[in-house]
Amino acid sequence: RSCTPTEVCSVFPQPSINVMRSITHEAHDYLSFRSHTCGELRPADVGEEVTLCGWVQYLRFDMFHCFKHFILLTYSLCDLPPESVIRVKGTVRLRPDGQENKEMPTGEIEVLAESVEILNVCRKLPFEIKDFVKKSESLRMQYRYLDLRSSQMQYNLRLRSQLVMKMREYLCNVHGFVDVETPTLFKRTPGGAKEFVVPSREPGRFYSLPQSPQQFKQLLMVAGIDRYFQLARCYRDEGSKPDRQPEFTQVDIEMSFVDQAGIRGLIEGLVQYSWPVEKDPVSTPFPCITYEKAMKDYGVDKPDTRFAMKLMDISKTFHNTEIEFLKDALNQPGGCIQNNKGFCVVLVKADGALKSPLNRLMPASAKQQLLQMAQARPGDLLLISAGTQECVRPLLGKLRLQCAELLESSGVAVRDPSAFHFLWVVDFPLFLPKEEDPDQLESAHHPFTAPLPEDAHLLYSLPHKVRGQHYDLVLNGCEIGGGSIRIHKASDQQHVLETILKEDPSLLSHLLEALDSGAPPHGGIALGLDRFLSIIVGAPSIRDVIAFPKSFRGHDLMSRAPDFVSEDELKSYHIAVNWPAGDEGNQEK
Amino acid sequence: RSCTPTEVCSVFPQPSINVMRSITHEAHDYLSFRSHTCGELRPADVGEEVTLCGWVQYLRFDMFHCFKHFILLTYSLCDLPPESVIRVKGTVRLRPDGQENKEMPTGEIEVLAESVEILNVCRKLPFEIKDFVKKSESLRMQYRYLDLRSSQMQYNLRLRSQLVMKMREYLCNVHGFVDVETPTLFKRTPGGAKEFVVPSREPGRFYSLPQSPQQFKQLLMVAGIDRYFQLARCYRDEGSKPDRQPEFTQVDIEMSFVDQAGIRGLIEGLVQYSWPVEKDPVSTPFPCITYEKAMKDYGVDKPDTRFAMKLMDISKTFHNTEIEFLKDALNQPGGCIQNNKGFCVVLVKADGALKSPLNRLMPASAKQQLLQMAQARPGDLLLISAGTQECVRPLLGKLRLQCAELLESSGVAVRDPSAFHFLWVVDFPLFLPKEEDPDQLESAHHPFTAPLPEDAHLLYSLPHKVRGQHYDLVLNGCEIGGGSIRIHKASDQQHVLETILKEDPSLLSHLLEALDSGAPPHGGIALGLDRFLSIIVGAPSIRDVIAFPKSFRGHDLMSRAPDFVSEDELKSYHIAVNWPAGDEGNQEK
Incomplete structure (x- = not known):
């Protein structure tokens, strides 16, 4: 006649209801069919009439006793496939002596069910949702909605949401940043080989999906926004490179009237503020070494200092x-x-x-x-x-x-798996010799980075000796962010583009004009959110912190994207497919 | 020897520093060059040494006195073009008797400048940044970074950021919603004429930019996320329609174990919680009328009830x-x-x-x-x-x-311009006769909407009589949101797609499979953020609440997107442009 809710209903639907209750002082969840979530009840709730909703989990032999009672009230619940959805109404009571489960927060109580309603029956699934079942990557991707029910993926996505929320609180509420959305349909960067194109309905004209909001964030500083941030969706077409995500998210930040120390201080505060409470706190400031020292001591510009x-x-x-x-x-x-x-x-x-x-x-x-x-x-x-x-x-x-x-x-402890070593790397060279033509210089990062003040005079004499005001944030040997103080004077920017990099400055005329229209000194940074989170949760791939990632080859295995589009549908975009010789048969429709 | 900061520096860089100070109890802005923002100083700060940064505003004749003193300390400041960027160090003191400006929050004080540094000189601008200067739309778009300096655009963007932040607090912190990002590179909807295509590097295969995360939000409910939200970037290719924004933002929400009343209550709370403090508060619940009543009384499904x-x-x-x-x-x-x-x-x-x-x-x-x-x-x-x-x-x-x-x-007061009339419209027909073939039915909104429980039996007999669990949120006669309780049983969804709508259900096989894998009852809503904000700030167009909107014709007038892409760059995507006859000369490169 009774059932323990955490056994009948799986424990994953546990949004932060405790937070809600402490804020609203409401005993019941007035928005939903349920009165409580499955993981929420405690001995203090004994005697309360409750309504619970959730998924039926596997029936373990030692739970049979409970379920037998259950069956007396409902029909055929024993035959109900796992992962079916039910609603249970009943009264909370203490579990009988000896049946408590001290391992679970809900393990001291059970619910005397008065009614059970089947909301949806689950068909036979392609795999059981047990965390210890090792599924193949492609099966996980194809049935992502089942994979996401695992407690690890639930933790990853919920942590992502919470961490991002804390970041926003820190930036908006503590430091007066303005959350500004920038366009993703933009102009193609000349030679931007990694930019997806998007055909428009004007013959031959294409938008482009930008790799970052770099130009927009600088223009926002010229616009007097003063402190900008955005959780920005970015796109990168890495072609045949394996393990690519064509879209990813960066925490994009730009500030006016700031120097390197200001940006570093901001980011250290941001990480500290948003850091998961269940982890050891992060201490600041983060160590900071020069590029030269990183190369000398570690042979790499993103040293693992663990x-x-x-x-x-x-x-x-x-x-x-x-x-x-x-x-x-x-x-x-x-x-x-x-x-x-x-x-x-x-x-x-x-x-x-x-x-x-x-x-x-x-x-x-x-x-x-x-x-x-x-x-x-x-x-x-x-x-x-x-x-x-x-x-x-x-x-x-x-x-x-x-x-x-x-x-x-071989079992030798080298790095503490629970340690998080943040590190700033600074004083990168501003330009590097081009691989294909070492007499020519190219930007080490991008052409908008300002030189170190003490190297600024070399920009016009020995540009290859100039160090830039670029900084990388490294965590456990992974680069999780990078940024710079930008060039804010049009004449300097023009010199870098035209004289040093031999690029056509007219392609960036709008940026040059903007710098000439009262651009304040400014700088910023972008953090790779997916990579940062995957390190925090210890995931082997960023796919484990993205709800619906693309496969290793850039495919969506659930919906089968990218897919063929009919010739007819392409007509309004004035494009046609150039089928490689002998490949035309591949077109499915 | 003194200058009034709000006259020397324009007042727009005013992030919510007051909020910051009340949280951190710090007297100085430790991240920036400045100690205070220009709009922040008050008589209580008299005697304090301050550093201010900002833009030089137009020199008015009656300000000449102040500036003359200023010039004694610096060179040629009088010749400095307006909108140039300076840093002023000095001491705060009260303005002399009779020179106070009670209209301005900073009007009682001035700064005795000890040094002025020119950070950037502004060239001659294409237009002055005065709010009363009426600029043409195309000039505003071309020099958007100047247009954004106007106090109205600063207000709009800052309000947008604050409102969105409050929405997030309400959803995440008060109601346990999980902020989940969903992909924008997705599979093309069959016949999705309004979806942009994105060529991949596999011949003939395209991604598509989705019009909304509809499928993903439902899959997240199947995945046990329980309460999802996202500020989602959406794409719609409206071709030759004027005044289109190819990308826009919606507040996208989905909940499990919820009915219409639950969603409506959530949204009413959301609007109330995030409503700008400077406006009259919004009272809830919002009035609710049926589609039939709306048509009968107002002749439209989005009545202006002002x-x-x-x-x-x-x-x-x-x-x-x-x-x-x-x-x-x-x-x-x-x-x-x-x-x-x-x-x-x-x-x-x-x-x-x-x-x-x-x-x-x-x-x-x-x-x-x-x-x-x-x-x-x-x-x-x-x-x-x-x-x-x-x-x-x-x-x-x-x-x-x-x-x-x-x-x-003609000057007759009909509608109060400061009034905000929210209204729910419910009980829409689930299906409508197709315009081109009235014997055929099509979804009034989309095929995932569940019927009203009392009409559910008609789904199998008289589908044209079925009312759907769809709801629209209307504000001052504009539809600002819409949503529904979804079909959560695969058999019902299959019936709607196959038997009623005569569509090929295999194209949505992943959704049907998901519904069969323990889908909870669920429903959601999407609010059009751009439209909602434009009504709140009283803007004539959503372009006024978007930082970098596209023009009336869908162009970015600043960077000139969409633009031509070379044949060579298109090769890796296996596409070629079909030039309309006689149009080939248009190709610029």
Whole structure:
């Protein structure tokens, strides 16, 4: 005659009703059929008449007793397939002695059911909704609405909503930011190979889906909006690259009358304010290192600082070496020898002696110096690489991460999985040599970044030496955000575009005109929300924090998008499909 | 030696710093170059050292005195073009006796400037930023970043941000809604003529930009999200229709275990909670009338209830009439005579006699009855129309609105411009005869709306008689929202799609499968945010509440989108432009 609600109804529909109750002081959920959510009842509610709605979960053998009573009141509930939807009316009472479940917040009570109504019967599902059932990625995507019922996905989406809400409170209510929506149907960036095109009804004319609201956020500063933010949908057509999401979300921020320290302070406050309460609090300010230091110590511009194993320049040790490949490397301009991992392996044996192909080539003093510099102890492995800094550092940087993974896969604790290491990386070069033509410069990030004030004079003499006011936010070795103080004077912007980058400035004439119309000094940042959340919840992919992601190949497996569109439907857009030779048969309609 | 900040710097950069100060209790704005915003200082700040940043406004003759002092400290400030950007450091002091400006919140103080720094010089602008300067729409759009500096546009965008923030607080924090982002690259709806297509890199396959997240919101209910909302960007390609915005924003809401009353209560609370504090409060519940009543009384399904002048059926008066056109109308099936405005004009003269072509055709008793029914007084005008209800009602409905406009343009107060009349319209027909084939039915709104419970049995016998659980929210005669309780059983949905609408249900197989996988009863609504805001701020167009709207013709006049894309860039999407004959010369690149 009784049923325990958390067993009859699955526990996932638990919106933050406690929050609601504390705000409205209402005992009942007046908007819904139900009086309470399934996870909400407690011993304090004993005696209360309640109405619950939810999904039937698997009938466990040890629950049979409860269900038998239930069946006396209703027909065939035992035959009701799991995941069917029911409404139960009844009275809350304490569970009989010995039947409490201390593991569950609702485990001390049960509901004496007076009526059960079947709201919808569930057909046989393609898989059971149990978290321990490992489903294939494609099955999860095809039946995403079932996959989302898992407690992990419920947690991820609800945390996303809460975190975003806290971010908005911080920006709008605490710091006076204005939430402004910017268009996603925009003009194509010349050469913007990663921008989706959208045909219009005017022959040959296309909109473009922008990769970020960069131009709009700067124009809003010119417009006197002062402090702008937006949770902005961005688009990137990565073509054949695997694991791509053609659309993603960034927390987009821009401020007037601000410097780097102001933006960094804002973001540190934002992260701290929105950080999930169930995690250890984040301490601020975040450490900050230069690009040069990041490359020197970690061989990468987004270091994972959860573990040490830093790179070390040991050129001094081999200053007078006779070892050919090391000598050659040191004789190159910018040549160095870095100790961490790499080409040459040195194992420190239990007796302190070295086991290495280099062993017999190194004088004792050099060995001594090496062990001292590296603070190497018996059992340690030294990896030595030689060459130009540009080659050696990234190589050792990658090896450093692979070593950490290798050690962890062998059970050695290298990184604390619950640790969150934030890091600012600053003082990036403003321009880099183009890969295809190293005499030409291109923007390291984008052409709107201002130079460091102390390097500004070099913009007109030695642009390749200029460091930019760009900053990246790194979390556990992933870049989760980046931004810059922008150029706010039209003449500087024109010089960068025309003289340094050899681009046609007329394509950005509206931005140049805007900078000439009383543009305030301004800067901003964009945080990759999907990546940030996936790190917080420990998800292997950003697909796990997006409600309806695209598959690895950019497909929606549920609705089967992208799909064929009839020739006729394309006519109003004045376009036709160029079928690759022999592929025409593929067209389904 | 002194300057008044609100005169030197324009007053628009005023984010809600007061809110910030009351929350953080910080006297200074630690993120920015400035210590205060220009509009923030008060007599209580006298003696304080401040740093202000802002735009130079027009130098009025009566301000010359102040500026002269200013010039003593800086060079050539008098020549500085308006809208240039400066930073002023100085000390707050009271204005001298007689120079106070009681009209301005900052009008009692001024700043004794110690230094002025020019941050950016403004070139000659295409127009002055004064609110009384009437600019052409195209000039406003081309230089939107200047147009946005006007106090009206600053108010509109800041109000939009605040209103949306309050909505989020209400939904997330008060009612436990989950903010979920849904994809905008989706599968094309078959026959979805208003959906933009987005070519993918797979030959012939296209994504589509959806008109609303309708399918996703229902799938989220199946997924157990329970309460979903999103400020959703939606797309609609209205082709050659004028005054279109190809993208717009809706407040998208869906709930499980809810009925119509629940959704209505939620929205009434939402509007009340987010309503601007400077407006008269909104009282709830909103009045609610049926579609039938709306058509009968107002001749339209979105009545402007700010004024009466209701339609009235006066068939009774002319029951035995000999007037030919009235007799003919009454003899038709569904024929009626409605009194308000229309074909035949009746003026009530000062002596109570009628002036009308009908006058000599009507017996005295009929005249008496007519005046009584219409409660007509001397000077009133009666407009009489006869025919089928389907013709007469919409005709008189339009005339009613035109009469109100005509009267208002002649200075007669008909509608209170500061009044906000919310109204629910319910009990719409679920299906309507197709215009091109009246024997065929089509959905009045969309095929997912559930029938009224009392009409549900008619779904299988007399579908054209079924009323739907659809509701529209009307504000001052504009539809600002609409929604419904959805069909949650797959068998009902299949019947509607296949048997009633004659559509191919396989195209929505993923939705049908989802309904069969334990879909809870659910319903929702979508509010048109742009329209809602434009009514609140009294703007003539939704362009005035959108930061970067498209022009009347769907163009971005600032960046010139949509624009031509080279043949080469289209190659990776396997499409080519079909140039209309003789139009190829138009291609610019």
